[in-house]
Amino acid sequence: MRIAVLGGDGFCGWPCALNLSAAGHEIVIVDNLSRRRIDAELGAGSLTPIAAPEERLAAWRELSGREIALERIDVAREYERLAALLREWSPAAIVHYAEQRAAPYSMKSASHKRYTVDNNVGATHNVLAAMVESGVDAHLVHLGTMGVYGYGAHRGATVPEGYLEIEVPLPDGTRFAERILHPSDPGSVYHMTKVLDQHLFYFYCKNDGLRVTDLHQGVVWGTHTEHTARDERLVNRFDYDGDYGTVLNRFLVEAAVGYPITVHGSGGQTRAFIHLRDSVRCVQLALENPPPADGKARIFNQMTEAHRVRELAAKVARLTGAPIEHVVNPRKEAPENELRADHRCLVDLGLKATTLDDGLMEEVVAVARRYAHRCDKSKIPSVSAWTRERARALAWRRE
Amino acid sequence: MRIAVLGGDGFCGWPCALNLSAAGHEIVIVDNLSRRRIDAELGAGSLTPIAAPEERLAAWRELSGREIALERIDVAREYERLAALLREWSPAAIVHYAEQRAAPYSMKSASHKRYTVDNNVGATHNVLAAMVESGVDAHLVHLGTMGVYGYGAHRGATVPEGYLEIEVPLPDGTRFAERILHPSDPGSVYHMTKVLDQHLFYFYCKNDGLRVTDLHQGVVWGTHTEHTARDERLVNRFDYDGDYGTVLNRFLVEAAVGYPITVHGSGGQTRAFIHLRDSVRCVQLALENPPPADGKARIFNQMTEAHRVRELAAKVARLTGAPIEHVVNPRKEAPENELRADHRCLVDLGLKATTLDDGLMEEVVAVARRYAHRCDKSKIPSVSAWTRERARALAWRRE
Numbered sequence: 078m079r080i081a082v083l084g085g086d087g088f089c090g091w092p093c094a095l096n097l098s099a100a101g102h103e104i105v106i107v108d109n110l111s112r113r114r115i116d117a118e119l120g121a122g123s124l125t126p127i128a129a130p131e132e133r134l135a136a137w138r139e140l141s142g143r144e145i146a147l148e149r150i151d152v153a154r155e156y157e158r159l160a161a162l163l164r165e166w167s168p169a170a171i172v173h174y175a176e177q178r179a180a181p182y183s184m185k186s187a188s189h190k191r192y193t194v195d196n197n198v199g200a201t202h203n204v205l206a207a208m209v210e211s212g213v214d215a216h217l218v219h220l221g222t223m224g225v226y227g228y229g230a231h232r233g234a235t236v237p238e239g240y241l242e243i244e245v246p247l248p249d250g251t252r253f254a255e256r257i258l259h260p261s262d263p264g265s266v267y268h269m270t271k272v273l274d275q276h277l278f279y280f281y282c283k284n285d286g287l288r289v290t291d292l293h294q295g296v297v298w299g300t301h302t303e304h305t306a307r308d309e310r311l312v313n314r315f316d317y318d319g320d321y322g323t324v325l326n327r328f329l330v331e332a333a334v335g336y337p338i339t340v341h342g343s344g345g346q347t348r349a350f351i352h353l354r355d356s357v358r359c360v361q362l363a364l365e366n367p368p369p370a371d372g373k374a375r376i377f378n379q380m381t382e383a384h385r386v387r388e389l390a391a392k393v394a395r396l397t398g399a400p401i402e403h404v405v406n407p408r409k410e411a412p413e414n415e416l417r418a419d420h421r422c423l424v425d426l427g428l429k430a431t432t433l434d435d436g437l438m439e440e441v442v443a444v445a446r447r448y449a450h451r452c453d454k455s456k457i458p459s460v461s462a463w464t465r466e467r468a469r470a471l472a473w474r475r476e
Numbered sequence: 477m478r479i480a481v482l483g484g485d486g487f488c489g490w491p492c493a494l495n496l497s498a499a500g501h502e503i504v505i506v507d508n509l510s511r512r513r514i515d516a517e518l519g520a521g522s523l524t525p526i527a528a529p530e531e532r533l534a535a536w537r538e539l540s541g542r543e544i545a546l547e548r549i550d551v552a553r554e555y556e557r558l559a560a561l562l563r564e565w566s567p568a569a570i571v572h573y574a575e576q577r578a579a580p581y582s583m584k585s586a587s588h589k590r591y592t593v594d595n596n597v598g599a600t601h602n603v604l605a606a607m608v609e610s611g612v613d614a615h616l617v618h619l620g621t622m623g624v625y626g627y628g629a630h631r632g633a634t635v636p637e638g639y640l641e642i643e644v645p646l647p648d649g650t651r652f653a654e655r656i657l658h659p660s661d662p663g664s665v666y667h668m669t670k671v672l673d674q675h676l677f678y679f680y681c682k683n684d685g686l687r688v689t690d691l692h693q694g695v696v697w698g699t700h701t702e703h704t705a706r707d708e709r710l711v712n713r714f715d716y717d718g719d720y721g722t723v724l725n726r727f728l729v730e731a732a733v734g735y736p737i738t739v740h741g742s743g744g745q746t747r748a749f750i751h752l753r754d755s756v757r758c759v760q761l762a763l764e765n766p767p768p769a770d771g772k773a774r775i776f777n778q779m780t781e782a783h784r785v786r787e788l789a790a791k792v793a794r795l796t797g798a799p800i801e802h803v804v805n806p807r808k809e810a811p812e813n814e815l816r817a818d819h820r821c822l823v824d825l826g827l828k829a830t831t832l833d834d835g836l837m838e839e840v841v842a843v844a845r846r847y848a849h850r851c852d853k854s855k856i857p858s859v860s861a862w863t864r865e866r867a868r869a870l871a872w873r874r875e
Contacts, residue, residue: 156590187609191555194601195594198672202593210586212864234644234652243642244651245633252643253633260656261675262682269679273597273672276660280668283661284808284862409683463683465611 079166080364081215083107083152083204084174086130088314089220089297089356093172095304095311096357097364098143105166106130107159107175109151111196112314115182121318121456124330124448125300128310136310153199160207163215170364171208173219175200176270180224181407181461182320183267189461190266197270198277205281216367218360219278221271221293223349223380227262228414236418239291239376264410265463278374286370290363294356295349295380298325299437300444302354313353315444317452319459325350325389327457329438332399333445334452341459342406344387345413349380349420352431362426378420381430389433396438405474409463478565479763480614482506482551482603483573484544485529487713488619488696488755492571494703494710495756496763497542504565505529506558506574508550510595511713514581520717520855523729523847524699527709535709552598559606562614569763570607572618574599575669579623580806580860581719582666588860589665596669597676604680615766617759618677620670620692622748622779626661627813635817638690638775663809664862677773685769689762693755694748694779697724698836699843701753712752714843716851718858724749724788726856728837731798732844733851740858741805743786744812748779748819751830761825777819780829788832795837804873808862 085094085106098104110130116122128136134145150158152175163171176197177183183193201219208215226236241259244252258279263269278289305313316322317330328338351359359379368375390401406412424430431437445452462468484493484505497503509529515521527535533544549557551574562570575596576582582592600618607614625635640658643651657678662668677688704712715721716729727737750758758778767774789800805811823829830836844851861867 156586160586187555187559187605190605191601195598198597199594202590206586206589234646241644243644245640245642247633255659257659260654261678263675263679265683266679269675272675276662276668276671276675279660280662280665280671284664 078169079103080170080172081105081107081162081166081168082172082174083200084176086110087112087174088316089353090174091133092302092305092313092353093174093357093360094145095137096302096361098137098145099141099304100361105146105148107148107150107152107162109149119318119320119456121453123314124317124445124451125312125315126448126451127312127314132310136308140308152203153196156203156207159203160211163207163211163213167213168215170216170218170367171204172360172364173201173204173217177267179321180265180267181459183265184463185320185461193266194270198273201274201277205277205287208287209281209285216288216290216364218290218292218363219274221274221291222268223293223295223378223418224264224268225261225272225275225293226259228264228346228411228416233415236378236416238378238419238422239293264408275374282374283372286372288368288370289374290368291374291376292359292363292379293376295351296323296325297351297353297356298323298441299353300326300441302357318456320461324348324386326441328390328393329441330445330452331457332393332397333442334449334454336454336457337400337402338390338393339402339404339458340387340390341404341408343412344385344390344403346386346410347383347414347416348386349383349416349418350433351380352437355381355428355431359423359428362423362428366426377422378418379423380418380420382432383416383418384433392433393438397442405470407459407462407467407471409467477568478502479569479571480504480506480561480565480567481571481573482599483575485509486511486573487715488752489573490532491701491704491712491752492573492756492759493544494536495701495760497536497544498540498703499760504545504547504561506547506549506551506561508548518717518719518855520719520852522713523716523844523850524711524714525847525850526711526713531709535707539707551602552595555602555606558602559610562606562610562612566612567614569615569617569766570603571759571763572600572603572616576666578720579664579666580858582664583862584719584860592665593669597672600673600676604676604686607686608680608684615687615689615763617689617691617762618673620673620690621667622692622694622777622817623663623667624660624671624674624692625658627663627745627810627815632814635777635815637777637818637821638692663807674773681773682771685771687767687769688773689767690773690775691758691762691778692775694750695722695724696750696752696755697722697840698752699725699840701756717855719860723747723785725840727789727792728840729844729851730856731792731796732841733848733853735853735856736799736801737789737792738801738803738857739786739789740803740807742811743784743789743802745785745809746782746813746815747785748777748782748815748817749832750779751836754780754827754830758822758827761822761827765825776821777817778822779817779819781831782815782817783832791832792837796841804869806858806861806866806870808866
């Protein structure tokens with residue numbers, strides 16, 4: 078089918094585009110290359126040397142015989158070009174990765190908060206408005222985050238996939254049952270934008286009958302998929318810096334380059350994880366099994382396992398021999414939390430989970446060692462503080 | 477106290493600014509005059525001839541001896557100027573009316589949907605980001621809408637003020653109780669932006685300890701307050717057109733100018749109402765009784781009574797002798813709904829409700845008759861359709 082991959086130049090978007098192209102779908106990547114611009118802003122590029130977009134696509138054509146088109150459109154700011162693309166190309170599906178995806182980057186300053194809200198809400202709303210205006214009958218698959226549920230207040234309950242069955246007590250002592258969008262409790266401006274996205278989907282599904290799948294993804298780890306590993310020119314980006322590096326990948330690169338494994342606070346935070354290979358496979362499963370237009374967004378939890386951060390650190394230390402260092406947590410978050418979440422829907426559609434024990438942590442360490450000479454260790458610490466109080470704590474520790 | 481009134485040139489903002497000034501507070505109005513620009517766009521101005529902003533303020537100075545400052549800042553687009561104002565002027569409170577407030581306008585086209593989202597989310601988020609960045613310890617009072625709760629799914633329950641006590645059934649047969657932000661079910665892009673606002677407040681109260689009061693307001697009726705009635709140059713705007721005219725005021729003006737009272741569909745929709753005098757009084761009560769910084773937004777339902785639309789039409793018909801006409805509903809909404817809502821918080825703070833039976837409907841009719849010669853009857857019909865299907869129904873009826 079014809080699929081537009083918005084944000085198809087990024088860490089998840091690029092391997093997703095290759096996977097869908099390999100599966101025989103006709104792909105156009107829509108991207109403003111903002112992630113490459115942010116590399117320049119932060120002075121912290123991908124550990125792996127990623128090729129220019131045109132070079133990547135030429136290599137893919139050469140190796141696979143398949144064409145992927147590229148449209149340099151800013152989804153949040155160039156509505157007319159986006160709407161024209163939908164009208165003229167009439168995709169059967171749209172995958173939406175066109176959002177600023179790092180929580181620490183979203184908390185760096187007022188300007189970064191505003192960029193994240195304007196870009197993410199603007200992009201999502203432009204896609205929805207353009208779908209309605211163009212009348213294109215496309216299935217929208219959006220990448221959300223497990224972080225919309227929050228990591229604190231569930232009291233041992235299992236987090237369901239998007240919707241919660243509740244009972245509302247009435248004054249006469251009876252109750253009525255209702256199925257509601259799960260209450261949200263975002264931990265950063267970035268996570269908050271994914272909450273806002275949910276409410277945009279809610280309205281447009283109800284009012285316009287759009288078909289939307291919102292994938293609440295865990296922390297993605299790994300760097301290769303079978304397609305990005307085929308050629309140096311197809312290599313995927315690999316972020317290790319304090320803003321864009323995510324927890325498990327960061328630990329693996331720290332160990333590989335001779336830096337201590339930096340655990341924020343006690344490391345009692347429990348997070349959901351998914352390997353990059355599974356992430357792109359989940360998107361394919363969602364696309365190939367579209368939901369009905371029943372007035373509600375379909376929500377899946379896109380994760381395969383949950384771990385405590387200090388357990389991950391211990392695992393990486395055992396694998397590599399690297400030491401663990403507990404550092405001041407720049408985030409405002411619960412020091413310890415449990416996380417149990419349902420994630421049966423994608424398994425029922427055919428997902429076979431790749432877990433941390435499948436030997437792929439070694440692959441990440443090998444990639445990190447191979448490109449260790451490109452690592453700027455000064456970019457490793459997380460310095461984006463969630464609040465003034467956290468900034469003071471970080472500054473005090475640095476003195 | 478020092479109070480910045482964002483959107484202080486509009487229908488509710490202007491009488492609110494006068495009321496707070498009369499109560500002895502030091503006021504700066506921050507407005508980009510967008511509502512006057514939209515008058516020009518729609519070719520449908522206020523029924524009352526509103527004076528230029530500077531003329532209004534000069535008249536107020538002359539009559540009251542009080543100064544109100546005016547800063548022409550676009551809150552959604554001129555972040556730096558907004559942040560500088562907060563830093564330099566250090567208000568104790570901010571009242572936030574700087575949002576596009578008409579549901580039909582928000583549904584006119586993709587461009588109007590996008591303007592409403594960009595403006596409303598941008599304005600609210602800029603205010604929050606500027607409060608955090610400037611470190612100003614201000615209480616933010618925001619005008620929300622009763623429409624965030626939705627008008628369909630409550631099954632006879634009373635809508636509480638912002639938060640809902642729920643019970644979550646666990647697999648072992650037990651339940652746990654939780655207090656959550658009330659589930660939302662917005663009926664238009666405009667209402668959706670007020671849902672998004674709630675989630676912005678949620679995060680910034682939790683992360684940064686901001687103090688926020690969100691006033692979920694019913695439909696405002698009436699046009700004068702004691703202050704706007706003091707001089708022709710202080711007159712408040714009075715919207716009767718299909719986009720900005722709200723239900724009761726529209727019925728009263730229709731009756732006054734010799735147009736049938738236009739009921740959308742069966743008129744079985746129940747809505748919450750509040751007189752403009754009470755609306756500005758509620759904002760004052762919220763300001764003079766600020767909430768603690770307890771990590772949660774305080775939410776009040778700002779309404780005094782609820783009525784079915786067809787009952788309002790019958791009331792206006794009895795008062796004026798005008799005929800009632802049922803027209804195609806351009807909105808996608810339930811044809812009939814109940815609405816019972818708690819609104820004790822503002823009463824407990826001292827609000828004395830002005831009801832429809834207090835004789836003020838006659839005042840509105842008198843104002844409308846006085847300016848009837850300014851009415852362009854062609855602007856009365858509501859033609860902004862919620863969906864393609866609704867647009868077809870409207871077009872068919874016009875043929």
